[in-house]
């Protein structure tokens with residue numbers, strides 16, 4: 530299973546109005562390897578419907594689907610989950626989802642939180658935000674020096690927060706494996722533009738390896 534590359538995250542506002550599936554499919558065509566379904570509404574029925582459709586798409590392109598926050602939805606679909614510090618226990622999610630499921634953990638800028646997430650069974654650790662984020666304006670800042678320190682954990686290192694084509698290389702150089710991106714990918718006019726941006730991210734990632 531690939532846990533490296535471009536990790537697109539959906540946004541229920543940016544991808545409203547019928548944009549969700551065409552924009553995600555364009556990202557998959559461009560080479561996105563991991564997708565997180567992040568919908569902060571409580572519309573259970575729509576969330577289930579959208580996540581199922583995304584799973585079908587991800588399977589077509591051999592990409593991994595991860596659900597933000599909602600372990601029960603992840604269990605229903607048989608996919609992974611991303612949990613923040615306020616989103617419940619990683620250990621319980623691991624028990625529910627099984628050994629093979631991807632479980633990601635928000636660690637802000639803390640190597641101690643990352644160590645704890647590893648002990649509890651996380652599959653990858655996510656650090657950020659490294660740059661100002663238009664999607665989550667109140668995200669806690671993280672210092673880039675955490676990235677080389679995190680290598681000793683031996684888990685894939687995910688980075689998030691204001692990532693663009695311009696600033697991605699510095700994160701890759703410091704050891705990031707997964708670039709988690711919302712705005713730079715999806716705040717564009719057309720699926721064609723999404724695909725072109727993903728292709729450029731993929732090129733940057735390939736160059737860094």
Ligand SMILES: Cc1ncc(COP(=O)(O)OP(=O)(O)O)c(N)n1
Pocket residue numbers: 565567597598611612613614615616633634635655656665687689709
């Ligand atoms: C890959 C990735 N990293 C961090 C987050 C943030 O998770 P969290 O702190 O729980 O905040 P919300 O996304 O739930 O608002 C993430 N979603 N994905």
Ligand SMILES: Cc1nc(C(=O)O)sc1CCOP(=O)(O)O
Pocket residue numbers: 635637656657658659661662663664665668669689690691692709710711712713
């Ligand atoms: C969902 C999320 N979590 C963050 C964190 O730092 O934990 S930053 C963030 C938003 C990422 O979107 P964009 O690429 O538009 O900045």
Ligand SMILES: [Mg+2]
Pocket residue numbers: 597598611612613616
């Ligand atoms: Mg969360």
